[in-house]
Amino acid sequence: MPSLRDVRSRIRSVQNIQKITNAMQVVAATKLRKAQQAVRATRPYAEKMLEVLETTAQRATEYRHPYLEKREGDSVLVILVTSDKGLAGALNSNTIRAVVRYVNQHHKGQARYVTLGRKGRDFLARYRRDIVADASGLKDRPGIAAILPAVAAAMEEYNEGRVDTILLAYARWVSTLRQEATVRTLLPFDIPDREEGAAPGADYIYEPEPEEVLDALLPRYVETQVYQAVLENQASFYSAQMVAMQNATKAAGDFIQDLTLTANKVRQETITAELMDIVGGAEALRASGR
Amino acid sequence: MAVPLRVVSVERSLFEGEVDGQGRPFLVCLGAEGELGILPRHAPLLTTLRPGPMLIRNGSEETELFVGGGFLEVLPDRVTVLADVAERAEEISEEAAEEARRRAQERLAGQLSPEEEAEMIHILETAEARLRLSRIRRGRPG
Numbered sequence: 001m002p003s004l005r006d007v008r009s010r011i012r013s014v015q016n017i018q019k020i021t022n023a024m025q026v027v028a029a030t031k032l033r034k035a036q037q038a039v040r041a042t043r044p045y046a047e048k049m050l051e052v053l054e055t056t057a058q059r060a061t062e063y064r065h066p067y068l069e070k071r072e073g074d075s076v077l078v079i080l081v082t083s084d085k086g087l088a089g090a091l092n093s094n095t096i097r098a099v100v101r102y103v104n105q106h107h108k109g110q111a112r113y114v115t116l117g118r119k120g121r122d123f124l125a126r127y128r129r130d131i132v133a134d135a136s137g138l139k140d141r142p143g144i145a146a147i148l149p150a151v152a153a154a155m156e157e158y159n160e161g162r163v164d165t166i167l168l169a170y171a172r173w174v175s176t177l178r179q180e181a182t183v184r185t186l187l188p189f190d191i192p193d194r195e196e197g198a199a200p201g202a203d204y205i206y207e208p209e210p211e212e213v214l215d216a217l218l219p220r221y222v223e224t225q226v227y228q229a230v231l232e233n234q235a236s237f238y239s240a241q242m243v244a245m246q247n248a249t250k251a252a253g254d255f256i257q258d259l260t261l262t263a264n265k266v267r268q269e270t271i272t273a274e275l276m277d278i279v280g281g282a283e284a285l286r287a288s289g290r
Numbered sequence: 291m292a293v294p295l296r297v298v299s300v301e302r303s304l305f306e307g308e309v310d311g312q313g314r315p316f317l318v319c320l321g322a323e324g325e326l327g328i329l330p331r332h333a334p335l336l337t338t339l340r341p342g343p344m345l346i347r348n349g350s351e352e353t354e355l356f357v358g359g360g361f362l363e364v365l366p367d368r369v370t371v372l373a374d375v376a377e378r379a380e381e382i383s384e385e386a387a388e389e390a391r392r393r394a395q396e397r398l399a400g401q402l403s404p405e406e407e408a409e410m411i412h413i414l415e416t417a418e419a420r421l422r423l424s425r426i427r428r429g430r431p432g
Contacts (some may be wrong), residue, residue: 045298048370052336052363144300145375204363207322207337216338217361220374224300 004270007263011256018252024087025245031140032238038141039231046224053217057191060210067189067218071164076107077132077157079186079226081170081233082117084136088240091171091179092119098181099169112163114154116147116230132157140234144227151226155219158187170229171236177243179236186225189218291330295346297355297371304355304373309348317369318345319362328364335364341416343423344371356423358416391417
């Protein structure tokens with residue numbers, strides 16, 4: 001049986017933990033809202049970009065940009081987006097597991113990696129994987145400039161033919177309670193065909209030629225995709241952290257309740273034992289006095 | 291005649307609204323082939339933009355932006371700018387631009403591969419365009 005003092009100090013320490021997890025939950029909720037706003041802010045640009053890309057690609061049908069050309073080989077580079085910090089449940093391990101499974105299934109041989117986020121980088125470094133570039137320690141709502149060097153390094157690997165495919169892996173935000181580990185092909189890029197019956201694309205005057213405009217558009221589009229993934233991953237991270245902290249706060253509450261019951265039991269038992277002693281003593285006195 | 295104009299960067303929207311230049315171009319910017327002024331009923335156009343200032347005119351009100359490159363799409367019923375890293379002119383820090391230019395010039399002095407050189411020239415152009423713009427705003431000559 002633990003002593004009453006031990007149980008009480010245990011209760012206090014669990015209460016302190018509960019205060020922290022509760023505060024983290026509130027902070028995560030606020031940051032989640034901001035991260036969602038950031039994701040929404042990128043949409044107009046990305047949508048317009050895709051629209052212009054579709055129209056331009058239709059005009060430049062003869063031209064095959066390397067980003068649109070499927071290659072024979074199956075060497076692969078993965079742009080792995082994870083969070084920098086933990087305490088967010090299985091978020092990052094789910095993404096990493098999805099990447100490992102995907103690469104093993106579809107690509108023989110060693111994959112190369114560009115990491116955006118400390119968790120993914122540290123995991124890969126521990127297993128001695130080939131990390132080409134890293135941009136970790138991104139702040140909340142980073143500017144696109146923060147990720148450009150890493151994306152440029154990935155595109156260079158592709159341009160020089162060292163890899164035939166670039167994959168993008170991150171935790172897609174579905175809802176506050178659901179984040180989905182996602183692995184998808186970034187390059188080569190499939191320009192979706194215009195829907196049947198949709199208005200034909202505008203017949204622009206191109207300055208310079210459509211081919212050159214396409215040359216400028218495609219890398220921008222790739223950068224935008226990665227940037228969106230980073231922002232969405234942040235939203236997923238704060239969602240996951242919020243839920244994890246909510247669970248932790250609840251678990252701490254249950255634990256405090258259990259410990260309080262134990263403390264009361266210990267206290268009662270002590271009192272009972274003391275009473276028994278007194279009664280026993282009194283009985284013995286009375287017996288000897290007679 | 292008012293035309294809907296939208297200037298968006300990947301990080302946020304920089305300008306959105308109907309603009310009317312009242313006979314003068316409602317949008318002036320630096321296109322691939324030189325300076326461009328867009329009037330209503332301009333032919334559909336898609337051009338890349340060079341780093342530089344961009345002027346939006348609505349009646350007597352003028353807004354200046356800085357774009358670090360990007361694309362301009364002119365359609366019969368609307369105009370869209372996809373700006374690379376556009377910032378409002380007020381936000382441009384002259385020191386940061388000066389610093390970037392100094393670094394670029396130092397690099398240019400050394401030996402560079404052609405790609406590096408092209409990149410440096412781009413950084414230099416960007417820094418110079420920023421400096422020009424912030425000087426225009428302060429009303430002293432470059």
